Amino acid sequence: MTALRNKNIAIILMGIAGAFLFCIVRLILIPSNILIEERRVFDQLDATTHDIHSVLRFQTLYMGDTKICVLQNHLPLAGTMSGGSEMFPESLTTQFNYEDTLLNIGRKSLENKAQQAERAKLPSRVFDGRPGWSEEDCVSEVKKSLIYNATVSFALVANLEHLVYCFSDITYKVSREDVESLYDDFARILDESCWKYHVQDKLLDPLYVENTARRILIRQSQAPSPPGV
Numbered sequence: 001m002t003a004l005r006n007k008n009i010a011i012i013l014m015g016i017a018g019a020f021l022f023c024i025v026r027l028i029l030i031p032s033n034i035l036i037e038e039r040r041v042f043d044q045l046d047a048t049t050h051d052i053h054s055v056l057r058f059q060t061l062y063m064g065d066t067k068i069c070v071l072q073n074h075l076p077l078a079g080t081m082s083g084g085s086e087m088f089p090e091s092l093t094t095q096f097n098y099e100d101t102l103l104n105i106g107r108k109s110l111e112n113k114a115q116q117a118e119r120a121k122l123p124s125r126v127f128d129g130r131p132g133w134s135e136e137d138c139v140s141e142v143k144k145s146l147i148y149n150a151t152v153s154f155a156l157v158a159n160l161e162h163l164v165y166c167f168s169d170i171t172y173k174v175s176r177e178d179v180e181s182l183y184d185d186f187a188r189i190l191d192e193s194c195w196k197y198h199v200q201d202k203l204l205d206p207l208y209v210e211n212t213a214r215r216i217l218i219r220q221s222q223a224p225s226p227p228g229v
Helices: 002-044 052-058 067-074 102-119 135-156 176-180 192-204 206-216
Strands: 085-088 093-097 162-166 171-175 218-220
Touching: 002 102, 052 067, 052 135, 052 192, 067 085, 067 093, 067 135, 102 135, 135 162, 135 171, 135 176, 135 192, 135 206, 171 176, 176 206, 192 206
Parallel strands: 093 162
Antiparallel strands: 085 093, 162 171, 171 218
16 A cells, blocks of 8 residues: 555656656747747847858858858858859959849848847847947948958858849959958968958958958959950
8 A cells, every 4th residue: 555655656656747847848948949940040240240150161162152142142142142143264353143232232231130149038238239230330241241241151161253243233253362362361260269250350340341351352444244354
């Protein structure tokens, strides 16, 4: 009789423990993991917090590999490019078409960040999700992202020589030579400490972004045709 009672007590205690663990997993661990993932997604939207290790799998010797195009979907400004991409192997150039003005692309990028910040429950001090941004905010957002994206692209695609970013109102061309000239040792740029200090931390300075954009984002009179890229 005593043994049976002890067995029943043990079963009840195990049931209570199981229910307790279920509540911990359902109410604490799962929401916490979801929040961690939402914050990771938020970090990936900005050049200064993007995780370079997440895109190293796209490293390739040849720009003809479709990895260069897929790569852009994992970089800042992802989700704002609606016109696809084009490759011009004869000039080792890849072109990305945004089919909207530079100003609107910047606004879309900031709006995406604001929405993701809300999903990640980030405090307002981390990202100011106000309903509107100045033109300067929007333009700086695009320039910062293009500097970062170009650096990533040239670091990961060995034979890529030129990038062309086409907006409906302006086209920029970026060369490997100009991007590599920004850094003392481009061959080591993907080293973790080197990347953070020489690439990301510098992009926190709006003046650096503006000066660097003038240096490497070469404005074109029109979107280049394939023979003239």
